[in-house]
Every structure is written in C-alpha cells, then in structure tokens.
Amino acid sequence: MRLIQLSDTHVSARHGMFGANVAATEAWLRQNTPELIVQTGDLAMDGAGDPADLDAAAAWHAGLGVPVRAVPGNHDVGDTAAIKPTQTVDDARLAAWRGRFGQDWWAEDRGGWRLIGLDAMLLGTGHAEEERQFAWLAATLDTDAPVAVFLHKPLFIDQADEGPRGYWTVTPTPRRRLLDLFAGARVRLIASGHLHIYRDAVFDGIRHVWGPSAAFVCGDSQEPELGGSRRLGLVEHVFSADSVESRFIRPDGLVDHTIEPHLDVLYPRPDRT
Numbered sequence: 001m002r003l004i005q006l007s008d009t010h011v012s013a014r015h016g017m018f019g020a021n022v023a024a025t026e027a028w029l030r031q032n033t034p035e036l037i038v039q040t041g042d043l044a045m046d047g048a049g050d051p052a053d054l055d056a057a058a059a060w061h062a063g064l065g066v067p068v069r070a071v072p073g074n075h076d077v078g079d080t081a082a083i084k085p086t087q088t089v090d091d092a093r094l095a096a097w098r099g100r101f102g103q104d105w106w107a108e109d110r111g112g113w114r115l116i117g118l119d120a121m122l123l124g125t126g127h128a129e130e131e132r133q134f135a136w137l138a139a140t141l142d143t144d145a146p147v148a149v150f151l152h153k154p155l156f157i158d159q160a161d162e163g164p165r166g167y168w169t170v171t172p173t174p175r176r177r178l179l180d181l182f183a184g185a186r187v188r189l190i191a192s193g194h195l196h197i198y199r200d201a202v203f204d205g206i207r208h209v210w211g212p213s214a215a216f217v218c219g220d221s222q223e224p225e226l227g228g229s230r231r232l233g234l235v236e237h238v239f240s241a242d243s244v245e246s247r248f249i250r251p252d253g254l255v256d257h258t259i260e261p262h263l264d265v266l267y268p269r270p271d272r273t
C-alpha cells in the first residue's frame with residue numbers, strides 16, 4: 001500500500017505567490033498517482049480567518065481526483081488561546097472545517113494497517129472535543145494491526161519528555177497522554193507537518209516523519225532547522241506487513257520560497273504567528 005503525505009499547501013483565495021509550487025505538486029501527483037493522499041494540515045493559508053481560503057483549499061484538493069484524508073492545521077482551524085489568542089479553536093472553526101473536509105479525526109484500514117488522523121489543534125485547548133477525541137482514540141487503538149498516525153504538529157523535537165516548545169509542537173501534557181496510548185498499540189509511524197521541515201527519525205521504536213511543505217519554507221523567523229532540513233516537497237510512504245518505508249520526494253518545478261518577504265501581506269500585525 002502506497003500513500004503520499006502532502007502537507008502545508010497553504011492554498012489561498014487571495015494570495016497567489018505560492019500557487020506555482022502547488023501547481024507543480026499537482027502535476028507530479030497526476031503522473032505518480034497514489035491510492036491515497038494524506039494531508040497533514042495547513043491546507044489553507046488563512047482558513048481560520050477567511051472561509052474563502054478553506055473553500056479554495058477544498059476545491060484544489062478535490063480536484064486532484066485521488067481520495068484525500070486530511071487533518072487540520074493551525075492555519076485551518078486556529079490554535080490554543082496561549083499560542084494564538086486571536087484565532088482559537090472554537091465551534092465555528094471546527095464546523096467550517098468539518099463542512100468541507102469531514103471529521104477532523106478519522107481512522108481507515110488499508111493494506112493491513114490502521115491509519116489514524118488526529119486533530120492536533122484540539123490538544124491543550126480544553127475544548128470539549130479534545131476529550132471526545134481522546135476517548136475515540138483509545139477505542140480506535142484497540143487493534144492488532146500496525147498503526148500509522150497523522151497529525152499536524154509534531155509531538156516533540158528532541159525527546160519525548162522535553163518541555164514546551166511553544167508554537168512548534170504539541171504541549172507536554174497531551175503529548176504524554178498520546179504517547180501512553182500509543183505504547184499500548186503497535187504504532188509504527190507518526191507523520192506530521194507544520195514545521196515546513198523534512199525529518200525522518202526513530203524514537204523508542206516509532207518512526208517520526210516530518211512532512212515538508214509543498215508551498216514555502218520558513219527562514220530566520222523560525223527556530224533553527226531542528227535536526228531536519230528546510231526543503232519543499234512531499235513524502236511517499238510504502239507499507240508492508242509490519243514496516244513502512246518513507247521517502248522524501250521533490251517534484252520538478254518547485255521554487256524555494258521563504259515566508260519572510262510575504263509576512264506583512266499574509267499575516268498583518270497583530271495577527272502574526
């Protein structure tokens with residue numbers, strides 16, 4: 001079973017500066033069609049602030065002609081009040097997502113594997129849906145199949161018991177809960193987006209793959225490269241009986257845009273972050 005992890009396309013109804021990269025990604029997907037695309041979040045540029053961006057992202061993904069499973073990113077549904085007080089996850093933003101992309105957490109059995117998508121943006125919010133997702137996850141991990149998990153934010157950068165990493169990762173309390181749940185199942189892969197950095201590393205027997213953005217990388221407004229590399233592309237995951245091979249791919253025609261020259265247009269102050 002072969003799937004493509006696509007991430008951080010940041011499709012916009014109003015801003016076209018990264019549109020050529022998304023088009024190059026689409027061209028590659030049409031020539032190398034997978035049986036499934038899993039999108040690990042930030043489908044839209046500012047879906048949390050402008051439903052037109054969610055519409056544009058939904059239209060682009062639907063037009064690929066391949067089944068797509070997606071989990072939301074902070075640019076799609078917002079973040080915690082501590083990280084993004086002007087765009088917190090709330091009922092309206094969740095409804096806007098679900099109306100276009102379906103439930104923000106999901107499971108699908110394919111090729112002998114259980115694929116699980118999680119809404120990382122609920123984690124640490126205290127929204128009632130956070131506990132609902134945890135209860136669902138505990139039940140969904142009750143399987144003999146190997147499991148691959150997809151979510152927007154990585155669980156951690158350097159080690160599972162590290163402290164808060166601010167904007168960049170799941171916070172320590174929900175991270176611990178997730179890892180404790182995963183420890184009781186055959187979780188083999190955790191694939192995330194958000195950092196716009198590609199990395200492939202194994203911690204405690206679980207492969208953690210950071211999917212790159214298909215649109216732009218971050219420059220000096222971000223932390224250092226965090227042990228990965230800032231490059232644009234996508235990831236191919238090929239699943240066999242109990243293991244997965246993951247491979248970085250860079251479609252032809254991508255241009256290495258950085259976000260910094262566009263920050264004032266895309267995220268006018270004080271909405272920066």
Ligand SMILES: [Fe+2]
Pocket residue numbers: 008010041042073075194195196213
């Ligand atoms: Fe992103």
Ligand SMILES: [Fe+2]
Pocket residue numbers: 041042073074075152193194195
């Ligand atoms: Fe993100």
